[in-house]
Amino acid sequence: MLTVENLTISFRTDEGRITPVQDVGFSVAEGRTLGIVGESGSGKSVSTKALMRLLPGNAEIGREARMRYTSKSGEDIAIEALKPGSRALRRLRGGEIGMIFQEPMASFSPVYTIGNQIMETVRLHRGLNGTAARDLAVEMLTKVGISNPGARVDQYPHELSGGMRQRAMIALALSAGPRLLIADEPTTALDVTIQAQVLDLMRDLQRDLGMGMIFITHDLGVIAHVADDVAVMYLGTIVETGTAREVLKSPAHPYTRGLIKAIPRLDRLDARLEAVPGDIPSPSARPTGCPFHTRCAEAIAGLCERVTPPEVRLAQGRRVRCHLHDETRAVA
């Protein structure tokens, strides 16, 4: 339902051009969840904001970028070609693609009640008014497991706890009936017991509604339990994709391997953690060649720092950007 190809995003800043996303491609199928994992500065949020055309004014989407989305009515939309402020774009945002952010307090308006904000969405995208809109708002709040929804609907965001607010945020995003839901670190600000509740809820809702979902997180533990497919990002490129099981069980890229080894696990207390050496370079000083070569223990001298690795296809539809897997390398 969504295919992204050759997405490059750059920003004009006072210090020159920086390119936080370089040549990224991924796709999401109906009813499946794509997990995007990456550390800070990997470009995971920026690339999904481009899908909603929510990038700030100094951002530029590269000319070769293709973002194809199939709408509810079956028509193909080229997201990159939509005019800012156009009707089609407004219909896409919310109505076709819903979004949930990390900090629900920042995404709700503090001066309107939860109900008001859900009803506004319902009015815009579903054409319901008055009591019908209100009933739907209450129904959505019930669906996300908010107790006493009839009263909560008239409360302001600050009156709800963090977990409640995130549930209300999910209700808001779902009330427009999107086909695709983008969740940007939706549980990062929550406590673990509340996170477990929200993850459960999102999985159930997705199954019931058959939505596609893009789930952005830095937590591989969360990925293991919500995502069908996963894309690992590092410094603006996708270094590895595949099913979540395959990638976590047998990571192909040295970065993914390093990341998995660096995670402290609860069932292994004694072993010393293996850190990935060095620091994440800043996006304005992006290394040439493979972006990971500065920290990679297996880097091939004379190659990795010069040549950007091609995307190599492995078994089971997996893809990895690494010279180590490139069998044509010796020939070239």
Added chain:
Amino acid sequence: MSRGDSETLFEIRDLEVSFDVGKRGFFSGTRKQLKAVDGVSFDIRRGETVGLVGESGSGKTTVGRAILRVIEPSGGQVLYHGRRGDLDLAHATSEELRAARAEMQMVFREGGLDLAPLGPRALRPLRSRMSLVFQDPYSSLNPRMTVRDIIAEPLVAGGLMRDRGQIDARVREIAARCKLDLEHLRRFPHAFSGGQRQRICIARALVAGPDFVVCDESVSALDVSIQAEIINLLKDLQEETGVSFLFIAHDLSVVARISHRVAVMYVGRFVEYAPTESLFFHPRHPYTHALLSAVPEPDPDLPFRPERLQGEIPNPADAPQGCRFHTRCPFARPRCAQEVPDWRELTSDHYVACHYAEEFDFRRARETAHTDPVKEREPT
């Protein structure tokens, strides 16, 4: 642990901290009190890392700050067993240092010194014995000071060293131990990444050779690949210097990795305190069990069956009667709503506050067949 294995450094007895949370009415003048910490007792040994976990609003940060006397406890004792003569500053040669040492010895007595009632002046000589590393390495470094001056600050402020050359030598030594590039000492903090900044904060915390450092969510803001390095660094520094850490975090797997013993807090009280192995593999309190089951592990083969807790964490200003967890506990019985459970030693060194802890046996599986998928696929 490197030295003085089971020697107690801190004994915390019935620690209480309350905050005023605004007047009820404009004229009534009665203030509402919020007990952020309500009767917490535990001890910290020399050279040990005690992990403190809990969800937001549990009061874990407040415990750490009350021990350091950054905030005023409203009740209880914080007994500090000073090192008495053995100061462990790497360069304890100067006159100033000896003077500081003598001054401190005067306040250490047999049976520990209670920090809770001490005023600012009496605390002053103790300040350099204790330190704090914060969560956010971006806001905890002064942008107008060089890294060298930031790290030297505790030595200067505590009056431990006055000679510039001596200070420089000590700063360089601790910076090297914290794996900072000595070239970087002349720079300002803005030039550094999150991981480097946190190493600067750690160097600053350890420069005066403290007995005790509170690390309050010190790795939470860092990326996983950087986090592991900081955890390893803290462990190494503890080996070398014998410092004790109180490691406060909400991330259980990080705490498990660094701590010798772990305490679990829920709405202002401790519910369990035990050596790391027994707490994580054999928890006795239903809340600890629920918390552990809610952590998703990065392995799709491990079943993820979080214990479903009902409802939300109670507001500490309006804490439930009896056991504070009874409103969400799947095993709650009528007694739990009425009687506050005692804080008791269930088995050796394993403390728990639950009426029915004997009945619970939440054993968690250790990793079974140790096959490391990562190693198997190493490309050749």
